[in-house]
Amino acid sequence: MASPNGAATELDIRADFPILTRTLRGRPLVYLDSSSTSQKPESVLAAIDDFYRAHNANIHRGVYPLALEADALFEGARERIAAFTGAPTRSTVFTSNVTAAINLVAYSWARTNLRAGDAVLITEMEHHSNIVPWQLATQATGAQLRYLDVGEDGTLSLQQLDEELARGDVALVALAHLSNVLGTINPIAEIVERAHSAGALVLVDGAQAVPQIPVNVSEIGADFYAWTGHKALGPTGIGVLHADSALLEAMPPFLAGGDMIEAVERQRSSWKELPWKFEAGTTMIAEAVGLGAAVDYLSALGMERVREHERELVAYTLTQLGALPGVRTYGPPSPDDRGGVVSFVVEGVHPHDVAELLGRENVCIRASHHCAQPLMAKLGVAATARASFGPYNVRSDVDALVSAVANAQKVFA
Template identity: 60%
Template sequence: MSTQVAAGHGLSPAGAFPTLEREGLVYLDSAATSQTPLPVLDAMDDYYRGHRASVHRGVYALAEEATELYEGAREKAAAFVNWGVEETIFTRNASEATNLVAYTWARTNLVPGDRILVTTMEHHSNLVPWQLACEMTGASMAAVPVLDDGTLDLDVLDAELATGTVKLVAVAHVSNVLGTINPITDIVARAHAAGAIVLVDGTQAVPQIPVDASATGADFYVWTAHKAYGPTGIGILHGRRELLEAMPPFLGGGHMISTVSLESSTWAELPGKFEAGTGPIAEAIGMGAALTFLDDLGGMAAVRAHEREVTAYALEQLARLPQLTLHGPLDAAARGGLVSFHLDCAHPHDVAEILGRQGVCVRAGHHCAQPLMKRLCISASTRASFGVHNTTQDVDRLVAGLGRVLELFGD
């Protein structure tokens, strides 16, 4: 198949992304961070120019407006993935959201002999916090391996769960390297049947596929705005109310308290309990605008359909290069909007640099997934990831750029 997606700006309106107006630029690194569309810049600018005040405490109009915008963004984020508003907590990024759970839930619930089950395809931000939690509690970790086709070995998941020692499963919804869309609802059901709770890292899923976090059954669902067309500096933790209420606070300070004496304090209701200090006000407002921007493109079903076409085209074109090994599922239906690959003749950093000189921006390295690199027997890979602005012509530019790499490094 070779469906051609319209030239120019993909699914997004012409001129939506100021950065992409740069002559000759092909941005294929949305999985690292997405570009920022005008409505997001405008919304943040509007806050700073027209409604700048602290939130929650003020009783004057500016503060009320700022609070309305900030809490409106929380409502938007919660609705976007179908989660409760009060159980939607703002953090600094996805890593901090996972650390919040590791430092609070894990520290108070795990004992020696308990295990945390991760997978070999996790981003370091869904591995290292659990290693730290294990150091603190005496619990240990195990990992579900990745099969040769880039999917998880669910037999090992079942075998690990059957030991009865797994208290938490931490798993990516969509892999940032393989693109694999994991069967999250199934994994959660199996974990729950074995008495384990589940944290889902939805960082790559939320910007790429329709997500109903409640329907997955996950106990915690984590994502980040800067990969979903929002600004840097804000991540999101959705948690199950009973768990959040039972967890101790993560960071102490203003806003997260109900009462404070010199001796002790009591905690604010959710979500404030986990939001110490002044929140990411402009960032939340920008994130809300980003989600509205995605809705206005036709919603995540339209985004997914668009990126799936571009990804299918990329898989088809890249498969024609005999020197290139593709990682992850070969079927676009089974993966998100990114492709990682390896060229025997050139190091990924050289590939990315030569592509960069031709205006094609891709990511090279271990992608914060060193255990997965080890599993793939490589030290690094090249990754092209797609966003709403990309087209099949962008893939053609990638393939042409790789042609130049092969001229320089190939036999």
């Protein structure tokens, strides 16, 4: 199968990403921070540029031809984005990022449905975006916030899930499909099935999963599935919420204002139909067009191939980093159970020093708590270093990482 730039066999797509030609002090850019944000292919940059140069007008308002072009590009992007994740277009809502998508549910659904005596069940591996909204929602409603543990091997226990569900009070299970720290791929369809059998709804944070593994929202069956465009080769400023349409119909609007109303009277208003009821104000038009181009690019690559490519890179990284004395990696030991993320610590060197020394070699990794402080507390560390992959990474990036980590060890020896 040919990739978008015509390569025939393995993923050889670096030429599609203009930024990857940058050098720093003569060294090539080794970008290993795709879990923070991905780089963008030429086709995404061109789609955004073309929108502003040739089609820019506000949407859902104008009747002149240019405005109708903008409408068609925006709604056409929504259709392709929904199709990419196997979701209905009508219940695919654009938000500004995954954080905003989760907040939409935490305000609109949770504050009207949670009661004292209910529980929201999250996990110790959540990003703050899937913790803090539930802290506020449970505090506002008197519901309880409980956590599923992360085991030594970086996985969740389905037995503990069943025990929690058997308590009979769980109204919502909210969890990551793929951990941004451990890389763990949670058995999401299985979790949804168990939660539904116990009468609980499920929200999935798919921020890391959608860019890395094939995701079919309809097959997963979660009530809410949220993700973010900038990690999936798209621009910043756009996120996606796929939701059960009956739930969306029943939920009150989250943000209110222009474009989400049917009619406004002096004291009351009525709402547009889905998905526009949840898209107040001028939406992220060019960003949707850019994300549409991103999912076209990923579809042409094939998400099975992206997954296999990143699985191989992770396997190679675990072996190579693991061979360095004093380096500890986190997460499931088998690359089959994890996505393209490897968190690690280097004995005797603070993760921030590791990242800074690697930066001097133009090797870009992240060192922090990764917006997962409860998980850091569980792991007993303040921070980790983290290398994360996109489809454009190659084995030589891993070699550069490992060599730079070995050099950092020498500096601190």
